[in-house]
Amino acid sequence: MLEISDLSYSYPDGHQAIEKISLNLGAGESVALVGANGAGKSSFFKLIIGIAAASSGLIKIDELSVEKKTLKEVRQRVGMVFQNPDDQLFMTKVYDDVAFGPRNQLLSDSEVDEKVMAALEQLDILHLKDRMPHRLSGGEKRMIAIATVLCMDPELILFDEPSSFLDPKARRKVIQTLKKLTMTKLIATHDLDMALEVCDRVVILNKGKIFADGPVKEILYDEKLLLEANLELPLGLQKIN
């Protein structure tokens, strides 16, 4: 459902963040995108959702290619959960924040309400609906950030570090949630244990290039490969010595 071929991108200052990436995602797949800091994960996401325009290469969501005039439709079909929920939640009330997307789709008030309530209910955070985002815990903010994307019914969701800054309980909740979501997911993360649990496939990004791509069980068990990409074995697989 996501087809990327020969994608390259340089920041205006000349720094090449993405170099000739080709990648295909099937519908319903759950793929982890791992790589050290600065490997280019966030930049890659920006290209897929069209916040930044690729220097060269093609991105297609099914038959829809990502370019300036298709951005509106692209963003209805692809959602992104940002690394920092404080950037994503900019309204003063949780309800309004979740409703922001549907309202921009110009749905009627009752349709908006339906979608918002459904998303909040699905994530089990209905009780937060009238709260103010700046008075919530990090875990709660993360769940709402997911709800803001979920309520737009995307076919593909990009998650940027969904488990960062969370305590074990909140992290567990996010993992359960990710497991339950059935749409196609691309999850950028340093949390390899989560990747192990949630994803079936892993793509390693290193210095803007794809370094490895394969089933979770193969890649995340391969200590040598991980070390080469400046990563290490998931804690759950490390031997205590």
Added chain:
Amino acid sequence: MHMADALVSPAVGGIMLAASAGAIAYSTYKCKDDLDEKKIPLMGVMGAVIFAGQMINFTIPGTGSSGHIGGGILLAALLGPYPAFLTLSAVLLIQALFFADGGLLALGANIWNMGFYACLLIYPLVFRPLVKKGITKGRLTLAAVLSVVLALQLGAFSVVVETLASGVTELPFTAFVALMQPIHLAIGLVEGLVTAGILLFVYNMRPELIEASAHNQKLKSDLPLKKVMASLLIFAVVVGGGLSLFASSNPDGLEWAMENVAGTAELESTGDVYDTAESVQSSTAFMPDYSLKSSEDGSAVGTSLSGVIGGGITLLLAAGTGALIYFVKKRKEKTA
């Protein structure tokens, strides 16, 4: 420099509210034309930065005292005059609500004194021309210091005028001015230097941010200051006139209405303050006996012993009522 509600009269507060509302409307109108949508979140975040930034105390070398930043010129240099003015207005409203800094009726005066001069007057007329020939360290510093000083002087002077026009304080004009202007000159120099430091740093790191608003040809070329002023004035006069009819301080609509409704002459006290003062002083050399009927005499209201006693009792009554409701509520909660 925040003015408080208690220090403005309804007329002055109303006129300044109207004037600031006019300036806000005009700025919004200007922004609608040529503000790209990207600036909306930027303005909001910058408002929060100024809000938080004003809480930072810095130490002033050699004085042992501390200062904090103001923000008008800084914002204008980063965002351009109109967005800066809107941003600052939002900040002032939030401060008025949460910190009782100023007040709601005095908000107009505060927006005018701290926002209008800096963002809409001094920045386009002083700051921009100074850096027009290209930004250098020297020019940026000069522009920042001079602009902040001038904006603060205008603001401080307005505080004097607005306070005196409100007739709340007896401070003579000359003494008030002699007090306010030098203090704000010192504050302005310090704040100006700090503003310059901040702008220089930002300029070194991201020159395009400051250049963008400094050279905004589009905005600059069609800044018809006369038109701004004229439309503001008309707005102020119309709305202020209406408001002051409704509630002004000297022979005002409210008193007029009271006279008609109540038919009392409590309003005698509206005469010239000094007249009243003198006459009451002479008549209180001995303590006249007031009765309910002769309220006309006791009408320099509050200027009598019985008035003071009555006022005290009223306050006690109010407190008592509060306590009563409190206990009744408690009772109900317990039984419920």
Added chain:
Amino acid sequence: MTGISESMSTINSLEELADKKTIIHQIHPRVKLILTLLYIVLVISYKPYDITGLTFYAFYPIILMVLGEIPFMPLFKRLLIALPFSFFAGLSNIFFDRQAAFFIGSLPITFGLISFFSIMLKTIFTVMAVLILIATTSMPKIAYQLLSFKLPQMIVEQIMLTYRYISVLLQEVSSMYTAYILRSPGAKGIKMQDMGVFVGQLLLRSFDRAENIYMAMKCRGYDGKFLYAKPQPMIKSDWMILLMTAGLLFLMRFFDLGLFIGNFVR
């Protein structure tokens, strides 16, 4: 630093108060906004020498505080911070206006003293009114109401966004400040010459943050329009409350309870 942490806790405590659900909290925000403004206008419309009539207005904040379950201490603290400026303005009256209005025994009570008390009472009443408003009405609700007063959408958006990010920025400034102080032993604050870097750094980061927020908005279909929710309309009972309370406040302006009691007592 005191400024930062104090303002964080002030905002916090006021927001917590606004979360309650008393009768006062449930009054329509527009009604509360109008009444607060009316109250302020009426209070400051009193002449400097007229303090007996003014005292009647003590009933309003006191009754609202009790019904709204607003504890006295936090408001009192804010009041103390707001008072000094008025105090000095009032003090000058004592100096410049020394004519005796009447005597208590042989002690002259000057007009200046009376107007001093008038200023103090007005300060207390107006500050209380504003704090009561924000302690019973959340900031977003007030901001939405501004739309119904025909304030341009753009400024309301600014109020909402700024309000949203104040706590984020206060947090950021406070950790930057701590980091600075830890590395400069004995410093009482930030050195003036370091302010450029300190605030400049904060500004640059905030530019990036704003960029991210913009992207987050874009991803969810942002097109320049940002506020959709409309202020809730006023219903009959809201109008009733508004008219009755406004009427009472006006009546209070016509009736000098203080003087009435004073004359009665004597």
